[in-house]
Amino acid sequence: MSEDLGTVVSADTTVPPRPPSAQSVLPLRHPGRWLATAVVLVLVAQAAHGLVTNRFYQWDRFGYWFVRPVITDGLFITLEVTAYSAVLGLLGGIVLALCRLSRNPVLRAVSWLYIWLFRSVPLIVLLLFLYNFSALYHTLSVGVPFGPAFARFDESRLATDMVVAVVGLSLNEAAYAAEVVRAGILSVDQGQHEAAAALGLPKRYQFARIVFPQALRAIIPSYVNQLIGLVKSSSLVFYVSLLDLFGSVQSMGSTYPGDIVPLLLVATTWYVVLTSIVSVVQFYVERYYSRGALRTVPPTPLQKLRAGLRDLRARVQREAAL
Template sequence: MVTNPRFQWDIVARYLFDDAIMAGLLTTIWLTIAAMVIGVVLGTVIALMRISNNAVLGSIASGYLWIFRGTPLLVQLIFWYNLSALYPQITIGFPFGPNLGSFDANLYITVYIAALLGLGLNEGAYMSEIVRSGLSSVPPGQREAAEALGMSSFRVMVRIILPQAMRVIIPPTGNQLIGMLKTTSLVSVIALQELLYSAQLIYTANFQTIPLLIVASIWYLVLTTVLSVGQHFLERHFGKSDRRAKTVTASDEDDNGKVA
């Protein structure tokens, strides 16, 4: 790789901090963050709907998962981008009730909105399963004990259930975040100028395909490395209670051995 002249490392160095590449990099970063925020919030709501005793909410959540996990993300992105072909005018309101307003889909469903809808709604389906598994990992006795103390359902969820579930939720969520960073490259199909599409625009003009792909790959590696380090420290933070429990158990075993 170092000595092969076909890699053209001088061109890689020339375009590594190119203005177009940096602009695409910033777009990739904010798109990743925004889509993950949508996915985490929506996934939490869907997870709570699935574990609720309400059959209607559970059916809606199951239907949501069936649609968004059962179709390719690339297809979803193209559908959102062409939403105006199905609904030229989008009306916000209640079924069989008053309308709160309507807007022109061609005007408001831009490539940015289409990308956020596609990435965020798809991520919400996968995050719901991660959140649900985390909530299910907390023993039922924790909720029963908190309710016996007079805590409301909301306080039980926020103060008791979620802090314990985070130990299970954080590791796969970190993987999803890293995956989302790389998945944003799919929005190039709808001509959103993120990192990969910025590189494509440049090598379409100067025919330096390999060096520009290397430039994009270097920045993806840098970002995934930063996210991996952040994930490591988050896992350490939420795993403190486990380490304390192991320390206490080990000390108790030593004491029992001395007594014996």
């Protein structure tokens, strides 16, 4: 009987499970992902090989022209025009957006008409119209409509090439910025407006301290897109006789026709650098204004790199332990 009991006990005895630390988790394989990665890397390598080995690009001439004074002078003009136009366009867009949201029907109608008109007219047409504005109005006056003028200005002296470029870009930019700002203001929860009004705060204080800071979370990404477009649109000021970056490249291309391709590559590279700087600034501004909306602030590229290296080191250590 004891032998039978021993047999039963030994038969019911099960092998204890291994502790979790001794168990290995097999990762899920993604062969399609690896195949797509290989195809993309091959295409990128072929494109890089074509850029490096094709003599048509004349990389030696590219290096010669890249930081020439005529190019850097045009680059500074591009930065100046873009900076003035961005500030004036944003300020004008804020005013137009507030007029669109106003209860005054005249302000709403005028703002809507302005936005409709300047979004409909191509920028190059607007610039050329302003450049030839002196043909329509030789002098500008300030006074009573259909009455006496208090001051007169010579339009040809006021409308320099820089002024024409900045005014044209600002007028065009304000129309688009107005819709961006209006959308950002409308994105703020209505309860925020009601709470601010319930506290008896002045309208100006409500907008400056409560509504607008929250609206910036929605305004910044869209307006930075507009700003990047403004950087590229500044190349059109060449047609009003302002030698910006593109104008300098175009002028040198006419003087040195054999260097047209490297000169275009120089302009392309500088525009890529400028838009990349704007994108980096956008990331940090968005990160700053997201502190009150997100529980965790998005990591910076350096923090992402460090986290990736830590994960890679931990993965290598786990595979070595197995």
